[in-house]
Amino acid sequence: MPTDTKRVRGPEVSQSPSLYFCRPAAAVPLHGPRADGRQRDQVDVRPVFVRCGLVSQAKGSAYIEAGNTKLMCCVYGPRETERKDETDMKCGRLTTDMRFAPFSCPERGSWIQGSQDKDLSLMLHESLHPAVCLHKYPRSQIEVNVMVLENSGSVLAHAITCASLALADAGIEMYDLVLGCSIRQDGDSYMADPSYIEENNCSSVSSGNQGGLTVAFLPSLNQISGLQSDGEMTEETLTASLILPSFTTP
Numbered sequence: 001m002p003t004d005t006k007r008v009r010g011p012e013v014s015q016s017p018s019l020y021f022c023r024p025a026a027a028v029p030l031h032g033p034r035a036d037g038r039q040r041d042q043v044d045v046r047p048v049f050v051r052c053g054l055v056s057q058a059k060g061s062a063y064i065e066a067g068n069t070k071l072m073c074c075v076y077g078p079r080e081t082e083r084k085d086e087t088d089m090k091c092g093r094l095t096t097d098m099r100f101a102p103f104s105c106p107e108r109g110s111w112i113q114g115s116q117d118k119d120l121s122l123m124l125h126e127s128l129h130p131a132v133c134l135h136k137y138p139r140s141q142i143e144v145n146v147m148v149l150e151n152s153g154s155v156l157a158h159a160i161t162c163a164s165l166a167l168a169d170a171g172i173e174m175y176d177l178v179l180g181c182s183i184r185q186d187g188d189s190y191m192a193d194p195s196y197i198e199e200n201n202c203s204s205v206s207s208g209n210q211g212g213l214t215v216a217f218l219p220s221l222n223q224i225s226g227l228q229s230d231g232e233m234t235e236e237t238l239t240a241s242l243i244l245p246s247f248t249t250p
Contacts, residue, residue, distance in 0.1 A: 034191060034198070036067070045193040050162075052169040060170025064162040067195065068152035071159055073166040078140035092137030096125040098146040098159055105151045106196075120156055127160045127180070127216035127226030133173040142172060153195035156214045156228065157182040176218040178225055184212045185233045215242060 038044040046067035055061035058074035081087045098121045102109045113121075124146065132142070144166065146159045160180030167174060184194035187210075191198055199212060211231025218225055224242070 034195075036195065038191075040186075040189040040191055043192050046195075050165060052165055058166075058170075060166045060168070060172070062162050062165035062169055064158055064165070066152075066154065066158050066193065068150055069155060069158055070149040070152075071146060071155065071162045072149060073144065073146045073159070073162040075142065075144055075163075075166045075170040075172065077142040077170075078137040078172075079143075081139065081141045087139050090135065090138055092132075092134040092139075093141040094125065094129055094132055094134060094144070095141060096121050096128065096144045096146070096163070098124050098148070100148045100151065103150075104148045120159070123156060123214075123226065123228050124159055124163060128163055128167070128178055130223075130225040131164065131174050131176055131178045131218060132167065133175060136173045142167075151196055153197075153199050154180075154182040154193050154214075156180065157193070160214075160216050160226070176220045176223075179217045179219055180214065181217060182212065182214045185210065185231075213238065 033039055036046070038046075046069075049065040050062065052060070052062045054063050054072075055074050058076055060075040062073050064071050064073075078092060081093060097113075099111075099113055099117050100109055102111060124144070128144065134142075144163050146163055148155050148159070157180030160178055164174075164178040168177060182193060184191045184198055186198070194212070211229060211233035213227070213229040213233060215224060216226030217223075229238075
Protein backbone atom coordinates (compact mmCIF):
# COMPACT_ATOMS: atom_id res chain seq x y z
CA MET A 1 0.00 0.00 0.00
CA PRO A 2 1.49 3.40 -0.94
CA THR A 3 2.32 5.75 1.93
CA ASP A 4 2.27 9.53 2.11
CA THR A 5 5.95 10.46 2.52
CA LYS A 6 5.12 14.14 3.14
CA ARG A 7 2.88 13.51 6.11
CA VAL A 8 4.45 13.98 9.53
CA ARG A 9 3.40 11.07 11.68
CA GLY A 10 2.55 11.83 15.25
CA PRO A 11 3.95 9.97 18.24
CA GLU A 12 2.53 6.53 18.97
CA VAL A 13 1.87 7.49 22.59
CA SER A 14 0.35 10.92 23.23
CA GLN A 15 -1.01 12.81 26.23
CA SER A 16 -3.92 15.17 26.62
CA PRO A 17 -3.03 18.89 26.21
CA SER A 18 -4.99 19.60 29.37
CA LEU A 19 -2.05 18.22 31.37
CA TYR A 20 0.04 21.23 30.33
CA PHE A 21 -2.55 23.88 31.08
CA CYS A 22 -1.54 26.37 33.77
CA ARG A 23 -3.66 26.32 36.87
CA PRO A 24 -5.72 29.47 37.44
CA ALA A 25 -3.89 32.01 39.58
CA ALA A 26 -5.08 32.30 43.14
CA ALA A 27 -6.42 35.61 44.39
CA VAL A 28 -3.88 38.04 45.79
CA PRO A 29 -4.12 38.04 49.61
CA LEU A 30 -5.18 41.33 51.11
CA HIS A 31 -3.02 41.01 54.23
CA GLY A 32 0.21 39.29 55.16
CA PRO A 33 3.11 38.39 52.88
CA ARG A 34 2.76 38.34 49.11
CA ALA A 35 2.59 35.18 47.01
CA ASP A 36 6.37 35.13 46.42
CA GLY A 37 7.22 35.78 50.09
CA ARG A 38 7.93 39.49 49.81
CA GLN A 39 6.42 41.92 52.29
CA ARG A 40 3.84 44.62 51.72
CA ASP A 41 4.43 48.31 52.49
CA GLN A 42 8.18 47.79 52.21
CA VAL A 43 10.85 48.35 49.56
CA ASP A 44 11.01 44.63 48.78
CA VAL A 45 11.95 44.05 45.13
CA ARG A 46 12.79 40.88 43.24
CA PRO A 47 16.43 39.83 42.66
CA VAL A 48 17.83 41.43 39.50
CA PHE A 49 20.36 39.96 37.05
CA VAL A 50 21.90 42.20 34.36
CA ARG A 51 24.43 41.56 31.60
CA CYS A 52 25.58 43.89 28.81
CA GLY A 53 27.12 43.29 25.41
CA LEU A 54 25.32 40.07 24.47
CA VAL A 55 24.32 41.09 20.92
CA SER A 56 27.42 41.55 18.76
CA GLN A 57 25.50 43.05 15.81
CA ALA A 58 24.22 45.98 17.90
CA LYS A 59 26.24 49.00 19.00
CA GLY A 60 25.14 48.29 22.57
CA SER A 61 22.89 45.74 24.25
CA ALA A 62 21.67 44.68 27.67
CA TYR A 63 19.72 41.79 29.16
CA ILE A 64 17.85 42.00 32.45
CA GLU A 65 15.99 39.54 34.64
CA ALA A 66 13.82 40.52 37.60
CA GLY A 67 12.23 37.42 38.98
CA ASN A 68 10.59 35.86 35.92
CA THR A 69 10.47 39.12 33.97
CA LYS A 70 13.03 38.96 31.15
CA LEU A 71 13.88 41.72 28.66
CA MET A 72 16.48 42.34 25.97
CA CYS A 73 17.45 45.77 24.61
CA CYS A 74 19.58 46.65 21.56
CA VAL A 75 20.86 50.11 20.62
CA TYR A 76 21.85 51.08 17.07
CA GLY A 77 23.57 54.31 16.08
CA PRO A 78 24.23 57.09 16.08
CA ARG A 79 23.51 56.89 12.36
CA GLU A 80 22.26 59.24 9.67
CA THR A 81 18.54 59.96 9.84
CA GLU A 82 16.48 58.09 7.27
CA ARG A 83 14.22 61.04 6.45
CA LYS A 84 15.84 64.32 5.54
CA ASP A 85 12.85 66.35 6.72
CA GLU A 86 13.44 65.02 10.27
CA THR A 87 17.12 66.01 10.32
CA ASP A 88 18.04 68.50 13.05
CA MET A 89 21.27 70.42 12.49
CA LYS A 90 21.70 71.13 16.21
CA CYS A 91 20.32 68.07 17.97
CA GLY A 92 20.06 64.34 17.41
CA ARG A 93 16.92 62.21 17.39
CA LEU A 94 16.04 59.36 19.75
CA THR A 95 13.63 56.62 18.62
CA THR A 96 12.29 53.86 20.86
CA ASP A 97 10.45 50.66 20.02
CA MET A 98 9.13 48.26 22.65
CA ARG A 99 7.44 44.99 21.73
CA PHE A 100 6.19 41.84 23.42
CA ALA A 101 7.24 38.46 22.10
CA PRO A 102 4.19 36.30 21.24
CA PHE A 103 5.16 33.87 24.00
CA SER A 104 5.90 36.51 26.65
CA CYS A 105 2.41 36.65 28.21
CA PRO A 106 0.06 33.91 29.46
CA GLU A 107 -2.15 34.63 26.43
CA ARG A 108 -0.22 34.28 23.18
CA GLY A 109 0.04 37.55 21.29
CA SER A 110 1.06 38.68 17.81
CA TRP A 111 4.28 40.02 16.30
CA ILE A 112 2.31 43.04 15.04
CA GLN A 113 2.78 46.03 17.33
CA GLY A 114 -0.45 46.77 19.18
CA SER A 115 -1.74 49.79 21.04
CA GLN A 116 -0.14 48.68 24.32
CA ASP A 117 3.26 48.36 22.64
CA LYS A 118 2.95 51.84 21.13
CA ASP A 119 1.98 53.37 24.49
CA LEU A 120 4.90 51.70 26.25
CA SER A 121 7.27 52.82 23.48
CA LEU A 122 6.12 56.41 23.98
CA MET A 123 6.56 56.18 27.76
CA LEU A 124 10.02 54.68 27.28
CA HIS A 125 10.97 57.56 24.99
CA GLU A 126 9.74 60.17 27.47
CA SER A 127 11.80 58.55 30.25
CA LEU A 128 15.06 58.24 28.30
CA HIS A 129 15.00 61.49 26.31
CA PRO A 130 15.98 63.86 29.20
CA ALA A 131 19.00 61.67 30.07
CA VAL A 132 20.63 61.45 26.61
CA CYS A 133 22.98 64.22 25.42
CA LEU A 134 21.37 64.52 22.00
CA HIS A 135 23.12 67.82 21.30
CA LYS A 136 26.32 65.78 20.96
CA TYR A 137 24.90 63.95 17.93
CA PRO A 138 23.55 66.51 15.42
CA ARG A 139 21.94 65.21 12.22
CA SER A 140 21.90 61.69 13.68
CA GLN A 141 19.43 59.30 15.22
CA ILE A 142 19.79 56.70 17.96
CA GLU A 143 17.51 53.67 17.89
CA VAL A 144 16.51 51.80 21.05
CA ASN A 145 14.69 48.48 20.60
CA VAL A 146 13.32 46.57 23.60
CA MET A 147 11.94 43.04 23.37
CA VAL A 148 9.98 41.57 26.29
CA LEU A 149 10.82 37.87 26.43
CA GLU A 150 8.70 37.07 29.48
CA ASN A 151 6.20 39.33 31.20
CA SER A 152 6.01 38.67 34.92
CA GLY A 153 5.13 42.23 35.94
CA SER A 154 6.70 45.72 36.01
CA VAL A 155 7.90 45.48 32.40
CA LEU A 156 8.01 49.24 31.80
CA ALA A 157 10.19 49.91 34.85
CA HIS A 158 12.67 47.19 33.94
CA ALA A 159 12.60 48.22 30.27
CA ILE A 160 13.71 51.72 31.29
CA THR A 161 16.62 50.31 33.30
CA CYS A 162 17.58 47.85 30.55
CA ALA A 163 17.49 50.53 27.83
CA SER A 164 19.61 52.88 29.93
CA LEU A 165 22.26 50.19 30.40
CA ALA A 166 22.23 49.41 26.67
CA LEU A 167 22.79 53.09 25.87
CA ALA A 168 25.74 53.17 28.24
CA ASP A 169 27.11 49.98 26.68
CA ALA A 170 26.86 51.64 23.25
CA GLY A 171 28.99 54.56 24.46
CA ILE A 172 26.19 57.12 24.12
CA GLU A 173 26.88 60.21 26.21
CA MET A 174 24.29 60.61 28.97
CA TYR A 175 23.73 62.95 31.85
CA ASP A 176 22.96 60.01 34.12
CA LEU A 177 21.70 56.45 34.05
CA VAL A 178 17.93 56.03 34.24
CA LEU A 179 16.45 53.59 36.74
CA GLY A 180 12.86 52.41 36.56
CA CYS A 181 10.75 51.56 39.58
CA SER A 182 7.09 50.57 39.87
CA ILE A 183 4.59 50.37 42.68
CA ARG A 184 1.04 49.07 43.03
CA GLN A 185 -1.56 50.13 45.55
CA ASP A 186 -3.96 47.44 46.72
CA GLY A 187 -6.44 48.84 49.16
CA ASP A 188 -4.67 50.32 52.18
CA SER A 189 -1.29 48.74 51.36
CA TYR A 190 1.15 49.07 48.50
CA MET A 191 3.49 46.62 46.78
CA ALA A 192 6.86 47.51 45.26
CA ASP A 193 7.88 45.85 41.99
CA PRO A 194 4.50 44.10 41.50
CA SER A 195 4.25 40.81 39.64
CA TYR A 196 1.97 40.10 36.69
CA ILE A 197 -0.72 38.59 38.93
CA GLU A 198 -0.56 41.54 41.33
CA GLU A 199 -0.90 44.00 38.46
CA ASN A 200 -3.98 42.34 36.99
CA ASN A 201 -5.81 41.08 40.10
CA CYS A 202 -7.65 43.21 42.60
CA SER A 203 -7.99 41.70 46.06
CA SER A 204 -9.66 44.66 47.74
CA VAL A 205 -13.32 44.53 48.59
CA SER A 206 -13.96 47.99 47.14
CA SER A 207 -12.97 49.14 43.67
CA GLY A 208 -11.21 52.21 45.06
CA ASN A 209 -7.57 52.52 46.07
CA GLN A 210 -6.42 50.46 43.10
CA GLY A 211 -3.68 51.92 40.93
CA GLY A 212 -0.15 51.62 39.64
CA LEU A 213 2.73 54.05 39.22
CA THR A 214 6.01 53.77 37.30
CA VAL A 215 8.83 56.25 37.93
CA ALA A 216 11.98 56.88 35.87
CA PHE A 217 14.68 58.23 38.17
CA LEU A 218 18.12 59.80 37.62
CA PRO A 219 19.97 58.76 40.81
CA SER A 220 23.06 61.00 40.57
CA LEU A 221 21.08 64.10 39.63
CA ASN A 222 18.22 63.20 41.99
CA GLN A 223 15.66 64.01 39.32
CA ILE A 224 12.62 62.29 37.84
CA SER A 225 12.60 61.95 34.07
CA GLY A 226 9.36 60.05 33.60
CA LEU A 227 6.11 59.36 35.43
CA GLN A 228 3.23 57.10 34.41
CA SER A 229 0.22 56.25 36.55
CA ASP A 230 -3.12 54.53 36.16
CA GLY A 231 -6.06 53.83 38.41
CA GLU A 232 -6.76 55.50 41.73
CA MET A 233 -4.09 56.03 44.39
CA THR A 234 -3.94 57.89 47.68
CA GLU A 235 -1.67 60.85 48.31
CA GLU A 236 0.40 58.85 50.82
CA THR A 237 1.11 56.12 48.28
CA LEU A 238 2.06 58.63 45.59
CA THR A 239 4.50 60.28 47.98
CA ALA A 240 5.99 56.93 49.02
CA SER A 241 6.38 55.83 45.40
CA LEU A 242 8.33 58.97 44.53
CA ILE A 243 10.71 58.30 47.43
CA LEU A 244 11.01 54.61 46.53
CA PRO A 245 13.62 54.99 43.72
CA SER A 246 16.11 56.62 46.10
CA PHE A 247 15.93 53.56 48.38
CA THR A 248 16.29 51.03 45.54
CA THR A 249 19.37 52.74 44.10
CA PRO A 250 22.54 50.75 44.97
